[in-house]
Amino acid sequence: MSDSLNAVWPMDVGGPAGSHEERQPPVDDGLDVPDPARYYSPEFMQREWQRMWPRVWLLAGVACDIPEAGDYFTYTLGHESFIVVRQEDLSIKAFHNVCPHRGNRVALNDRGSVERFTCAFHGWRFCLDGQLDQITDEHTFAPSLVRHRPGLVEVRSEVHCGLIFINMDGKAPPLREYVGLPPGYLENYQIEKMHVVQHVQSEWAANWKTGQDAFVETYHLPFVHPQTQTVMEYYSQQDLFPNGASRMIVPLCVKSHHVADQDIVDEGLRFMMKDAGMDPDSYTGSARGVRQAVQASKRARAERLGLTHYRELTDGQLTDSWPTTLFPNVQLGLHPEGVFIHRFLPHKRDPERFIYDTMILYRYVDDPAYTVPAWMGLAPGTDVSGRSRPPMRRVPLGVPPQLGEVLDQDSELLPIVQEGLRSRAFRGPLWGEQEARIRHLHRELDRYLNGEK
Ligand code: FES
């Protein structure tokens, strides 16, 4: 089989014309070198809170976590907390998680199921639609204080492809205009048919943007994650979309162009073949042909199992990773077998801390020959059937998050990068073209902060 991937810069994986894989026209985001204070200054953090966070669509969670009326989850962003709850008519509403009486948090758990929300401080009760249901000892309140029947304050919410977004700004454009990705881009993965099989929140000693910047480029792979280079090309195709959205295509099931031997099929590629339902012992071709062979195998397997949505996906989408940014703080790792949701959540007070929230969603296939791919990094014995939703695991600052070798390598590095960003000698990031998505994100952030949006 011939070498199907030409790893030269600028990278183009050769997606079919008109497909979502096709390389997008370039976008000029300039060459400004921003002041590194954006990564540590409390004033910059304050500006983000005033001008950006309250005005953008935020990925609060996933619809599969609240299937029944009364099911809810909470979403915390800095000092704000929200309740997202399934209504009696199965629509979804979101509220600020704050009691109008004296400000207590109304929902204290990550998730649950209720008929009414009851505040734990003085027992005020609220209906699922946020309306005030009951004030404890109401006869002891002057009627004028509570005549407006204070309920939970609603925020806008919209569901797109099984993902629930909220927005604190009543005047923001609708979600579909905001997302910036072409129609069908997310839809084709059928995320709404997946469910959560792992959820971890870990706290890292870095700004939320220091964290996110490290996840939107593959330039660092040969250095921080050298073990990836036998199964992954590190030149990735860069595609920039409107409103700060972007995507890179990271070819998998190939050896990086840095690896001298491009022919021998070693252990990493054999694993990838097994994950695709192939028998690596019966593969006689070169390493250069593995990506195409895996694509063909997955295509045939999908047809056999009735996974007809694969027909909407290009061959490249069956093997490659498509990390996709939704501005401001979401990275989606899109694969037909499952989706990784990474959210970079600012700390409530400290600009040099963030909460790294990772969820893995999996499309369960009820077939004994179909197994969870090893590259998803799930702990052995994880129940992927969707019958039970695993609790969120919280990892405090300074403790390795145990998210797999690659992410643990990032978690060790980022606090050191954060220290360097503060140095008197550091003049600001010099982003190359492999880092075009970072510039695109910061350019969009600046539009909010400068009043252009
Ligand atoms: S603060 Fe909620 S009932 Fe008093």
Ligand SMILES: [Fe+2]
């Ligand atoms: Fe990394």
